[in-house]
Structures are given as structure tokens and as C-alpha cells.
Amino acid sequence: MGELEDYFRHNTGRLVSKWQHYFGIYERHFASYRHRPVRIVEFGVWHGGSLQMWRSYFGPEAQIVGVDVNPECARLSEPGIEIVIGDQADPATHRRLRERFGDFDIVIDDGGHRMDQQVTTFRELYPAVKVGGLYLAEDLHTSYHPDFGGGLRRAGTFIELAKQLIDQLHAWYPPAGLRIDYVTQTAFGLHFYDSVLVIEKGRVNTPKVLYSGTPAMPLSVTDLRYLAYMDVEAGRHAEALDKYRRALAAAPDDAELRERVRALESGPR
Numbered sequence: 001m002g003e004l005e006d007y008f009r010h011n012t013g014r015l016v017s018k019w020q021h022y023f024g025i026y027e028r029h030f031a032s033y034r035h036r037p038v039r040i041v042e043f044g045v046w047h048g049g050s051l052q053m054w055r056s057y058f059g060p061e062a063q064i065v066g067v068d069v070n071p072e073c074a075r076l077s078e079p080g081i082e083i084v085i086g087d088q089a090d091p092a093t094h095r096r097l098r099e100r101f102g103d104f105d106i107v108i109d110d111g112g113h114r115m116d117q118q119v120t121t122f123r124e125l126y127p128a129v130k131v132g133g134l135y136l137a138e139d140l141h142t143s144y145h146p147d148f149g150g151g152l153r154r155a156g157t158f159i160e161l162a163k164q165l166i167d168q169l170h171a172w173y174p175p176a177g178l179r180i181d182y183v184t185q186t187a188f189g190l191h192f193y194d195s196v197l198v199i200e201k202g203r204v205n206t207p208k209v210l211y212s213g214t215p216a217m218p219l220s221v222t223d224l225r226y227l228a229y230m231d232v233e234a235g236r237h238a239e240a241l242d243k244y245r246r247a248l249a250a251a252p253d254d255a256e257l258r259e260r261v262r263a264l265e266s267g268p269r
């Protein structure tokens with residue numbers, strides 16, 4: 001059992017509720033942010049227990065912010081824990097939050113779990129996650145539940161949005177026909193778990209495919225084709241042409257190779 005789950009099980013503070021399998025996910029992604037001056041916001045204050053848990057886990061340098069629609073939660077603030085009252089489905093709440101606090105190291109969405117709430121929070125606050133920070137949305141099984149506006153493969157659910165994020169991660173590759181967007185340029189990794197998505201935000205550069213070393217055996221047509229493809233991707237068109245020519249010499253009936261040679265001979269793409 002990790003430290004966070006240990007805290008939870010021996011909790012003498014305010015009421016907190018989490019699914020058991022979330023603790024391993026939290027510890028895996030949150031450990032490197034501990035004992036640092038991080039700013040963390042959690043949607044869904046409830047009785048305030050999770051905010052106290054984060055404060056204990058991340059340490060006294062952390063600034064913990066809780067957001068809830070229930071005005072009663074306002075009195076749950078304490079040193080190191082600030083409470084904002086607002087509806088997470090309303091973009092104005094997020095604007096207010098950003099004006100007051102700026103960007104966040106970690107955003108945790110454990111609020112109302114309805115689709116409009118989860119989707120609006122992601123759209124409004126993912127841009128407010130610092131480079132090197134995390135966006136964590138939980139209880140995503142609600143995407144399958146009609147009570148929360150969910151349904152299997154239903155348009156507008158958070159899970160359907162998350163599937164689009166997988167596509168956007170790959171928008172660098174032109175055959176996909178996708179447009180490189182903010183997610184493509186900032187989502188270093190998407191980590192999917194049962195009911196939880198963790199997005200690692202980073203500075204993502206145009207991907208480059210590399211190779212090094214010397215061949216251990218004569219290069220096959222497949223090898224030449226693959227190396228030439230990497231040369232093209234890296235902008236090494238002369239090297240690519242040379243390899244495609246050698247591949248075509250070994251496989252003269254290969255129409256695709258002939259087309260590659262022709263295209264490169266008539267100039268780079």
C-alpha cells in the first residue's frame with residue numbers, strides 16, 4: 001500500500017471518497033510533484049476530505065484549490081486550501097479561476113461527472129495546465145451511464161472526446177488527414193486507466209525518426225524501403241532516392257517503388 005492510500009485508510013480528517021484502484025494511478029503520476037511549490041486544483045470538494053488528503057500528500061509548499069458548485073463548501077477553506085464556488089459546466093467559472101490563480105501544475109476533475117461538466121472543464125482548463133503538468137479526469141465510466149448524459153459511443157461524452165485526443169496525438173503524420181492542433185503540440189502522453197485519464201502536458205516537437213549503426217547483413221528490399229522512408233521523413237531526399245533506387249534494382253516489378261523513385265526524381269515532396 002502506498003503512502004496516499006495509507007493516509008486515506010487512516011483518515012481522521014474530513015470525509016473523502018475514492019475508488020480503490022485510483023490510488024496506484026495517483027501515486028504513479030503524482031509522486032514527482034511532492035514537496036514542491038505546486039498549484040493543484042480539484043473539482044468536487046464535497047466534504048473537503050480529498051483536499052486535506054492532497055495537502056498532506058503534496059506537502060506544505062503546495063497550494064490546493066477546490067472548486068464546487070455547493071456554496072456550503074466555502075467554509076471548508078483552511079491554511080493552504082482555498083475554495084472557489086462555481087459551476088464547472090460554466091466557462092465563466094474557469095475564467096474566474098484562471099484570473100485568480102493563473103496556471104496549474106495539476107488539475108483533477110472529480111466534480112459532478114456529467115458530460116457537459118467534464119467536457120467544459122477539459123476545454124477550459126487543459127490550456128491552463130503548465131508545461132510539465134498533469135490533467136487528470138476521473139470517474140469516466142459515467143460516459144457510459146445515461147444518468148450522466150453518457151451512453152456507449154454516444155457523441156459528446158468525455159470518452160468520445162478522449163478518443164479524439166488519441167487521434168490528435170498522431171496528427172503529425174499527414175496520411176491521417178488530421179490538423180495539428182493544441183493537443184498535438186502539448187500532449188506528451190495520454191494514460192488511460194479504468195475510469196481515469198491522465199494527460200501529461202509537455203513541449204512536443206515535430207517527431208523525427210532516427211537510425212544509427214551499421215547493417216549486420218545485406219539490406220533487403222524491405223530494409224531499404226524502411227530506411228528510405230525514414231530518410232524521407234527526416235528530409236534526407238538524396239539518401240532516400242539512393243535507397244529506393246537500390247530497392248527497385250532488386251525488385252524491378254514493384255510499382256510502388258517505381259513511383260517513389262519517380263516522385264523523388266521529380267523533386268522533394
Ligand SMILES: C[S@@+](CC[C@H](N)C(=O)[O-])C[C@H]1O[C@@H](n2cnc3c(N)ncnc32)[C@H](O)[C@@H]1O
Nearest residue numbers: 016017044046050068069070087088110111112
Ligand atoms: C464525488 S463528490 C467529490 C468527492 C471529493 N473529491 C472526494 O474525493 O471526496 C462530487 C462533488 O462535485 C460537486 N459538483 C457537482 N456538480 C458540480 C458542478 N457543476 N460544478 C462544480 N462542482 C460540482 C458536488 O457538489 C460534490 O461536492
